[in-house]
Amino acid sequence: MAKMTVLQYPDERLRKVAQKIEKVDDNIRSVIDDMFETMYEEQGVGLAATQVDIHKRLFVADCSEDQNEPMVFINPEITEAEGHFKNDEGCLSFPGVYAKVERAEKITVTALDKNGERFSRSAEGLLAICIQHEIDHLNGKLFVDYLSPLKRERIRKKLEKEQRLAEKYATEAH
Numbered sequence: 256m257a258k259m260t261v262l263q264y265p266d267e268r269l270r271k272v273a274q275k276i277e278k279v280d281d282n283i284r285s286v287i288d289d290m291f292e293t294m295y296e297e298q299g300v301g302l303a304a305t306q307v308d309i310h311k312r313l314f315v316a317d318c319s320e321d322q323n324e325p326m327v328f329i330n331p332e333i334t335e336a337e338g339h340f341k342n343d344e345g346c347l348s349f350p351g352v353y354a355k356v357e358r359a360e361k362i363t364v365t366a367l368d369k370n371g372e373r374f375s376r377s378a379e380g381l382l383a384i385c386i387q388h389e390i391d392h393l394n395g396k397l398f399v400d401y402l403s404p405l406k407r408e409r410i411r412k413k414l415e416k417e418q419r420l421a422e423k424y425a426t427e428a429h
């Protein structure tokens with residue numbers, strides 16, 4: 256297993272629309288293992304393939320308190336959604352940024368698991384938010400797209416500044 260690099264906003268590759276996975280094979284399972292390692296190490300609750308520059312319809316998640324309920328969703332689709340729910344969201348592509356986003360409160364999602372078997376499950380609360388957030392990633396959509404242009408611009412400037420600083424320190428350390 257190997258830890259992957261998570262793309263940081265405003266990297267344009269986060270805007271790519273992911274392609275359907277035709278076959279769930281060992282290659283895909285190896286990507287899944289690396290994505291879990293990356294997500295747990297970065298202390299995220301979800302990670303979409305798009306965020307590690309792999310433009311396939313796949314995400315991993317673990318919204319449990321003890322981080323011991325790994326879930327894989329391949330070619331996920333929301334088939335039912337009801338209610339509204341507004342909650343703080345963060346994202347591994349936006350370190351240190353949190354913002355309130357309105358989502359459906361309850362959803363039903365169908366997807367393939369890591370063996371290529373189709374499943375369907377209902378979700379609410381944090382898991383429902385996470386699934387909607389990750390499916391957005393696969394469509395090149397980001398949680399800041401729900402905010403006002405002004406707020407989004409402020410977040411972009413903050414992250415670009417932090418990235419410049421990080422690059423500067425990395426260069427000086429060499």
Ligand code: NI
Nearest residue numbers: 345346347348
């Ligand atoms: Ni995210």
